[in-house]
Amino acid sequence: KQRYWQAAGRLPLPPGPPGRWLLGNAMPKSYAPFQFAKWTEQYGPVFSLKQGHRIFVIIGRHQAAVDIMEKEGANLADRPRSIAVQDTLSDGLRMVLEGSGERLRRLRRVLHAGLQPKVAETYEPIQTRHSKNLVLDILNDPKNHQGHAMRYSASVVMSFTYGKTTPTSYTDPEIVAVNRSLARFGRAIQPGAYLVDTYPILRFVPGYLSQLKAWHQEELALFNGQLDGVRRQMREGTARPSFGRFILEHQKQYQLEDKELGYIAGGMFAAGSDTTASAITFMIMAATIHRDAQARVQEELDDVVGRTRLPTFADQEMLPQVTAFMLESLRWRPVSFGGFAHRATKDIIWNNYLIPAGATVIGNHWAIANDPEVFPEPHKFNPQRWIDDAGRVRGDLKFFTFGFGRRVCPGQHVANRSIFINTALILWAFRLSENPAAKIDTLAISDTATIHAAPFEICLTKRIDENLIRELCAPGE
Numbered sequence: 001k002q003r004y005w006q007a008a009g010r011l012p013l014p015p016g017p018p019g020r021w022l023l024g025n026a027m028p029k030s031y032a033p034f035q036f037a038k039w040t041e042q043y044g045p046v047f048s049l050k051q052g053h054r055i056f057v058i059i060g061r062h063q064a065a066v067d068i069m070e071k072e073g074a075n076l077a078d079r080p081r082s083i084a085v086q087d088t089l090s091d092g093l094r095m096v097l098e099g100s101g102e103r104l105r106r107l108r109r110v111l112h113a114g115l116q117p118k119v120a121e122t123y124e125p126i127q128t129r130h131s132k133n134l135v136l137d138i139l140n141d142p143k144n145h146q147g148h149a150m151r152y153s154a155s156v157v158m159s160f161t162y163g164k165t166t167p168t169s170y171t172d173p174e175i176v177a178v179n180r181s182l183a184r185f186g187r188a189i190q191p192g193a194y195l196v197d198t199y200p201i202l203r204f205v206p207g208y209l210s211q212l213k214a215w216h217q218e219e220l221a222l223f224n225g226q227l228d229g230v231r232r233q234m235r236e237g238t239a240r241p242s243f244g245r246f247i248l249e250h251q252k253q254y255q256l257e258d259k260e261l262g263y264i265a266g267g268m269f270a271a272g273s274d275t276t277a278s279a280i281t282f283m284i285m286a287a288t289i290h291r292d293a294q295a296r297v298q299e300e301l302d303d304v305v306g307r308t309r310l311p312t313f314a315d316q317e318m319l320p321q322v323t324a325f326m327l328e329s330l331r332w333r334p335v336s337f338g339g340f341a342h343r344a345t346k347d348i349i350w351n352n353y354l355i356p357a358g359a360t361v362i363g364n365h366w367a368i369a370n371d372p373e374v375f376p377e378p379h380k381f382n383p384q385r386w387i388d389d390a391g392r393v394r395g396d397l398k399f400f401t402f403g404f405g406r407r408v409c410p411g412q413h414v415a416n417r418s419i420f421i422n423t424a425l426i427l428w429a430f431r432l433s434e435n436p437a438a439k440i441d442t443l444a445i446s447d448t449a450t451i452h453a454a455p456f457e458i459c460l461t462k463r464i465d466e467n468l469i470r471e472l473c474a475p476g477e
């Protein structure tokens with residue numbers, strides 16, 4: 001406290017657009033990350049906004065993100081408090097909104113254990129199987145390629161979370177139910193959706209929160225029901241390796257309460273399905289538009305893999321161009337467009353500005369991805385920026401696709417594997433191109449936390465004999 005007042009007396013907040021007296025700044029009504037990127041150009045790498053007594057600090061440049069989000073990570077592990085979504089709709093159980101403290105550490109520990117590289121590796125056969133399936137789906141019905149990517153992602157999450165073996169469709173009743181609960185979450189989390197987060201006293205108004213409470217009960221039953229399936233299989237000795245099985249087997253070791261288990265596993269779908277599908281679709285879009293960059297990947301695939309067998313995870317070391325293509329896709333259209341809000345738990349001083357304890361701090365992925373100092377000609381899709389002089393993937397360059405510091409995405413090793421194998425398989429099988437009569441607007445995206453491309457068309461030329469594709473991608477191969 002002392003330090004805050006002392007520092008606050010001396011140091012100003014980062015600069016920012018002028019606000020109205022008392023009310024402060026109006027937040028952009030739509031596509032906030034675009035507007036924030038403009039303010040970064042105008043006010044510098046770190047700017048601030050005020051709303052009532054709340055302070056927002058937005059980071060829009062790579063070095064500032066390293067200095068603040070990474071180096072001060074211990075003081076930014078917290079999330080802004082959410083009465084509507086976290087306390088009520090989720091009964092405090094949603095990990096992504098959990099504040100810093102002992103419980104977060106416990107949850108992060110178990111997620112790390114269940115999703116770290118060595119464990120993520122064990123999910124590779126699941127990803128390969130569903131990726132082959134995706135190739136066949138695209139071959140049979142290229143028009144619906146975005147739907148196929150969603151189905152791939154849903155199937156993979158359901159397999160590694162609950163050990164499910166059959167493909168998952170968006171019309172499956174449990175997926176309909178999960179998506180319903182996700183949509184409620186997505187709406188409720190919109191700033192301003194629930195006045196109670198601005199006026200906490202409203203929580204005592206009878207009935208005010210009853211709808212959210214009812215939805216929580218529904219969600220809880222759904223998530224618990226799904227995990228019960230794994231419990232049953234464990235009793236019967238038929239459970240496959242899965243994240244659900246992992247947390248059940250290690251419940252004691254990681255001191256997990258019964259009521260936490262369902263949400264830990266249930267959160268996987270929310271965090272891992274939409275995001276992965278979006279990343280795959282932007283990779284497909286990037287290839288469709290950038291024929292030369294795509295050709296470079298295919299040359300490498302021809303050299304290293306040839307045209308008579310499918311690429312595999314074991315080839316990745318030898319396929320730097322595939323990796324560079326995927327890294328550039330993730331930078332070019334960052335899936336988590338505006339980044340997730342963190343909260344400062346201590347004063348942070350940066351370049352003689354004060355980021356006070358209590359401020360909401362956001363790393364704007366879109367602006368950071370377009371930092372011209374780190375990514376020259378940032379609007380250009382150029383996978384070669386990720387390749388060093390020896391032709392290897394650069395170890396010194398990083399984009400924060402998966403967020404920052406202590407809240408960095410624990411699913412990144414699983415996600416990266418999904419994007420790698422799909423980039424390799426799809427570009428191995430097909431040459432993608434744009435239909436000149438249906439030009440793609442690559443910035444037509446949804447205004448959501450995880451962005452999605454508006455529907456777009458792809459033209460497909462088979463690089464490999466169709467019969468061979470079908471044979472190699474057949475189930476059971």
Ligand code: HEM
Nearest residue numbers: 096271272275276279335336340402403404407409411415
């Ligand atoms: C391309 C795919 C993905 C992207 C771009 C992505 C991105 C992110 C980002 C930006 C965050 C917030 C980081 C921050 O607060 O700074 C996050 C959190 C999280 N992600 Fe991912 N993610 C992806 C896939 C996955 C997958 C496959 C899983 C699960 C297997 C997963 C599980 C989580 C969880 C549980 C959190 C919450 C962590 C916390 O709040 O401490 N994500 N992810």
